[in-house]
Amino acid sequence: MMLVEQSALLGVVSVALGMVLSPGPNMMYLVSRSTSQGRRAGIISLGGVATGFLVYLVAANLGLAVLFAAFPRLLTVIRIAGALYLLWLAWKTLKPGGVSVFTVQDIPADSPGRLFSMGLMTNLLNPKIAILYVSIIPQFIDLHKGNVLLQGIMLGVFQIVVALSVNLSIVLAAGAVAGFLSNRPIWLRAQRVAMGSLLGVLAIMLAVGKSVTTM
Structure with a gap:
């Protein structure tokens, strides 16, 4: 008998696909770095x-859910920090002179260490990832099968x-998409407005405590 049911695996895969394919801090950062x-x-x-x-993954399976239950304001801090970060991204995209994430920019190159650390911090400050591991993935764990720790790790x-x-595909395709849009300024502007507006809406939803499972 499988430790994790196929239905649970499919459920986690479906949620993961929905979240990674929607605009968010991770996608924005990876696209901007890849194009620039x-x-x-x-x-x-x-x-x-x-x-x-x-x-x-490690923190959640070692008791992060218990920590958030004991200190609920901690999740609120992550949520507000994430909302502010999304608002900053939205403003940067929509402000006069703002650029699309697919615009190739002539900016100073970051060192590998900074690229890595910024990618790490972008994900750690992404509230939908915290919620994913604390409240969504645990719903697919079957207590009757035992070894909850191993189940949580497998699902994660x-x-x-x-x-x-998905993110690797986005990184590899970002340059081609940027090249396609570079000769189509109207499309590029429309993409910038759409992305910036969506980020603003997501930030407001997050700030007021709406569901972010589709972010």
């Missing part, structure tokens, strides 16, 4: 994002594989 500094920078940044997932690993696969 190249695929190698995007992949290094993705390494930081991956490490952030591992931090949440599946989520990480899905997230990294």
Whole structure:
């Protein structure tokens, strides 16, 4: 008998796909690094994002849920920090002279260490990832099968594989998308307005405590 039911794995994969395919801090950062500094920078940044997932995976399965239950304001702090970060991204995108994440920019190149650390911090400050590990993935754990720790790790690993696969595809395709849009300024402007507006809406929803499971 499988430790984790197939239905639970499919459920986690579905949630992971829905979350990684929707705009958010991770996607914004990876696209901006890939278009401005190249695929190698995007992949290094993705390494930081991956490490952030591992931090949440380990912490959640070692009692992060208990910590949040004991100190509920901690999750609120993460939520507000994430909302402010999304608002900053929205303003940066929508402000006069703002640019789309797909605009190739001539900016100073960040070092590999900074790329990695920024990818890590972007993911750690992403409130939807905290909620994913604290309140969503645990719903797919079957207490009757025992070994809750191993179940949680297995489900988390599946989520990480899905997230990294999609994000790697985004990193590899960002340059091509940027090249396509660079000769189509109207499309590029429309993408910037749409992305900035959506980020603003998501920030407001997050700040007032609305569900972020579809973010």
